[in-house]
Amino acid sequence: MKRDIILAGVGGQGILSIAATIGMAALGSGLHLKQAEVHGMSQRGGDVSSNLRIADHEIASDLIPFGQADLIISVEPMESLRYLPLLSDSGWLITNTKPYINISNYPSMDALMKEIDSFEKHIALNADDIAKDLGTARSANMVILGAATPFLEIPHDKIADAIRQIFTRKGAEVVKLNIDAFEAGYQFAISHMN
Amino acid sequence: MQKLMLLGDEAIAQGAIDAGMSGIYAYPGTPSTEITEFIIHSKEAQIRHIRSGWSANEKTAMESALGMSYAGKRAMVCMKHVGLNVAADAFVNSAITGANGGLIIVSADDPSMHSSQNEQDSRFYGKFAMIPILEPSNQQEAYDMVFYGFDLSEKLGLPVLMRITTRLAHSRSGVQRLASREQNGVKLPKNPRQFILLPANARRQYKSLLQKQDAMEEAGLNSGFNSYFDGPDKSMGIITSGIGYNYLMENYPDRIVPFPIVKIGQYPLPHSMISQIYNDCNELLILEEGAPVIEEMLKGFLNLGKKVKGRLDNTIPRDGELNPNIVAVALGKVDTRGKEIPSVVVNRPPSLCKGCPHIYSYNALNQALDTWSKGRVFSDIGCYTLGALDPFDAINTCVDMGASITMAKGAADAGLLPAVAVIGDSTFTHSGITGLIDCVNDHSSITIMILDNATTAMTGGQTSAAFGKIEDICKGVGVHEDHIIVLNPSPKNHEENMAILKKELEYKGVSVIIPRRECIQTAMRTLKESKKQKVGEPVN
Ligand SMILES: Cc1ncc(C[n+]2csc(CCOP(=O)(O)OP(=O)(O)O)c2C)c(N)n1
Numbered sequence: 111m112k113r114d115i116i117l118a119g120v121g122g123q124g125i126l127s128i129a130a131t132i133g134m135a136a137l138g139s140g141l142h143l144k145q146a147e148v149h150g151m152s153q154r155g156g157d158v159s160s161n162l163r164i165a166d167h168e169i170a171s172d173l174i175p176f177g178q179a180d181l182i183i184s185v186e187p188m189e190s191l192r193y194l195p196l197l198s199d200s201g202w203l204i205t206n207t208k209p210y211i212n213i214s215n216y217p218s219m220d221a222l223m224k225e226i227d228s229f230e231k232h233i234a235l236n237a238d239d240i241a242k243d244l245g246t247a248r249s250a251n252m253v254i255l256g257a258a259t260p261f262l263e264i265p266h267d268k269i270a271d272a273i274r275q276i277f278t279r280k281g282a283e284v285v286k287l288n289i290d291a292f293e294a295g296y297q298f299a300i301s302h303m304n
Numbered sequence: 305m306q307k308l309m310l311l312g313d314e315a316i317a318q319g320a321i322d323a324g325m326s327g328i329y330a331y332p333g334t335p336s337t338e339i340t341e342f343i344i345h346s347k348e349a350q351i352r353h354i355r356s357g358w359s360a361n362e363k364t365a366m367e368s369a370l371g372m373s374y375a376g377k378r379a380m381v382c383m384k385h386v387g388l389n390v391a392a393d394a395f396v397n398s399a400i401t402g403a404n405g406g407l408i409i410v411s412a413d414d415p416s417m418h419s420s421q422n423e424q425d426s427r428f429y430g431k432f433a434m435i436p437i438l439e440p441s442n443q444q445e446a447y448d449m450v451f452y453g454f455d456l457s458e459k460l461g462l463p464v465l466m467r468i469t470t471r472l473a474h475s476r477s478g479v480q481r482l483a484s485r486e487q488n489g490v491k492l493p494k495n496p497r498q499f500i501l502l503p504a505n506a507r508r509q510y511k512s513l514l515q516k517q518d519a520m521e522e523a524g525l526n527s528g529f530n531s532y533f534d535g536p537d538k539s540m541g542i543i544t545s546g547i548g549y550n551y552l553m554e555n556y557p558d559r560i561v562p563f564p565i566v567k568i569g570q571y572p573l574p575h576s577m578i579s580q581i582y583n584d585c586n587e588l589l590i591l592e593e594g595a596p597v598i599e600e601m602l603k604g605f606l607n608l609g610k611k612v613k614g615r616l617d618n619t620i621p622r623d624g625e626l627n628p629n630i631v632a633v634a635l636g637k638v639d640t641r642g643k644e645i646p647s648v649v650v651n652r653p654p655s656l657c658k659g660c661p662h663i664y665s666y667n668a669l670n671q672a673l674d675t676w677s678k679g680r681v682f683s684d685i686g687c688y689t690l691g692a693l694d695p696f697d698a699i700n701t702c703v704d705m706g707a708s709i710t711m712a713k714g715a716a717d718a719g720l721l722p723a724v725a726v727i728g729d730s731t732f733t734h735s736g737i738t739g740l741i742d743c744v745n746d747h748s749s750i751t752i753m754i755l756d757n758a759t760t761a762m763t764g765g766q767t768s769a770a771f772g773k774i775e776d777i778c779k780g781v782g783v784h785e786d787h788i789i790v791l792n793p794s795p796k797n798h799e800e801n802m803a804i805l806k807k808e809l810e811y812k813g814v815s816v817i818i819p820r821r822e823c824i825q826t827a828m829r830t831l832k833e834s835k836k837q838k839v840g841e842p843v844n
């Protein structure tokens with residue numbers, strides 16, 4: 111088994127929190143893991159991505175080969191498309207549809223959604239709205255993580271456990287809100303998978 | 305013990321703590337910064353009283369580490385590749401003095417220039433100084449090599465260079481720790497003249513360095529970091545170093561490579577292994593991250609003998625970092641690639657944060673310079689370099705740390721008046737002060753803006769050696785008090801700041817303007833931490 115995942119977003123959107131949660135769950139499941147992060151220049155509102163590799167065998171390269179990623183998980187719609195050359199033919203695209211507009215030539219949402227919808231295997235959801243409706247506007251990333259979970263080949267409960275572990279320090283209420291956000295994303299994906 | 309999930313940088317830091325290091329010296333620089341940050345924040349390092357912190361620049365860091373080694377303790381110095389240029393004088397001469405306590409220099413290269421101005425390969429420096437080089441291929445090796453590196457350094461009495469690259473520095477993987485060991489006590493060098501590089505001593509020391517070359521190579525044959533893996537297909541042999549090895553293995557999912565391989569993790573190169581693979585195989589493929597260092601050594605000037613494929617014959621692109629696909633193509637395998645990026649996707653370059661003080665410094669400067677022709681702003685390296693991009697288009701140069709003041713001086717000497725230098729506070733204490741002394745001594749007509757955001761922002765907000773000292777430094781080196789002016793770079797002061805700048809641009813002499821307001825990011829972080837402390841949450 112292997113899962114090669116591209117995490118995508120804009121500097122400051124916290125894609126590494128998703129990576130850390132999946133990473134913790136993977137380790138808890140006795141899997142091997144490599145995660146290449148981005149630091150430095152690209153963090154000031156520029157595009158950022160991270161390579162997360164999980165496998166039940168030793169992993170060689172820190173970078174995912176082009177055309178071989180199983181999943182793109184993006185917290186921003188335009189950014190989800192930037193990494194298509196890395197995605198395999200059978201790969202899934204999981205993306206937030208809420209745009210992060212910090213450039214003047216940001217494309218129209220229609221054009222973006224047309225590209226995303228042209229993908230047979232995709233899940234697109236407005237994670238920000240879903241999180242807001244649950245009263246936890248800051249948990250959009252957990253909604254996205256939930257939406258990606260059916261494709262991770264790590265059991266749903268292991269991911270939920272990892273979320274609990276990461277947020278315990280902040281108290282039961284914060285744990286519950288993040289689990290709610292995660293479940294909402296998960297349910298969305300389950301009902302939109304086909 | 306359970307494995308720790310560590311960045312390559314963190315693995316080196318944890319290794320140094322566990323291997324009995326007594327002090328780490330560094331100047332921040334991507335992708336090396338997290339080594340020192342890890343030790344600064346490590347409880348274990350505090351308990352062990354390990355000295356850690358930021359130096360004014362890489363040269364002062366290198367020399368401090370050498371001093372700790374002189375005193376018999378193990379020391380580490382960390383920098384990004386271009387930092388080794390700054391530390392080069394101390395670095396190269398440390399090979400002549402040799403080490404006493406174990407001394408490791410970590411230089412983190414950035415092929416493909418993810419956040420650097422060039423992609424120089426630090427192995428050239430190691431070879432130039434004639435000291436051992438260690439090049440880990442993964443996080444575990446990075447950890448283990450720190451133990452080995454300190455031992456090797458103490459055994460040979462030489463500093464050891466550890467060369468890493470971005471993808472190892474910033475990638476996380478499991479690391480198994482070793483039993484930790486004690487630090488050294490203070491113990492002076494046996495030979496009291498070892499560190500006195502007067503010509504007579506230096507000649508002796510240099511001879512001793514030359515004599516150690518065989519022992520250095522021998523060490524690499526026995527350390528386990530250089531290996532020969534035989535393979536049945538001798539039509540080609542592969543020599544690979546550092547993370548190049550991982551990209552090779554990635555192309556063989558069952559991890560069985562048909563060709564013989566020499567895996568290099570330690571230099572000088574092991575002659576016996578290289579001759580064996582050269583003799584056994586019809587041709588060689590060289591897979592190394594960075595410059596064609598090994599390849600050039602093998603090929604020689606005349607390129608006589610068997611075919612050696614690599615970056616020099618374009619089997620591998622001459623620039624940029626390796627990846628599994630580049631290696632696949634070099635191995636004659638099919639390249640894989642998903643769909644192309646759709647044309648609706650546009651670039652999203654990094655930009656100054658909303659409310660960043662640099663924005664208002666540039667707005668004022670741009671307007672103050674309105675009446676003069678373009679092309680007279682010499683800048684430097686830091687967040688403020690983003691002033692080169694739209695909508696500011698405010699600066700004309702960015703070369704190396706400190707070059708703003710001195711290049712502006714040269715241009716002013718040439719008659720380009722007014723000439724403006726724009727430099728950050730941390731860059732100013734890194735390498736700006738000496739240039740300012742040149743300007744003062746020469747009565748140069750230049751306007752220097754020292755953008756004081758109270759931190760080293762570009763690399764993540766480390767303390768700045770300039771903090772609270774800039775005016776005193778300027779006064780101390782002889783800038784006239786009337787021309788040391790502090791501004792608050794904010795929109796409401798725009799007109800006033802612009803007017804002051806305009807006036808100073810007219811002044812025929814050295815003028816220093818200090819726009820001063822804290823970086824938004826560090827200000828927010830301080831606020832968050834103080835809030836956490838109030839509710840009694842742990843601060844990390
Ligand atoms: C010789 C060298 N060392 C380190 C770096 C990495 N580096 C680039 S900018 C910078 C810090 C800049 O800090 P400052 O001048 O205060 O500007 P700020 O980013 O805070 O605006 C550092 C450490 C480098 N490019 N060159």
Ligand code: SF4
Pocket residue numbers: 154655656657659660661662687757761762823824825826
């Ligand atoms: S990190 Fe600080 S100095 Fe850098 S752009 Fe943001 S606010 Fe400005």
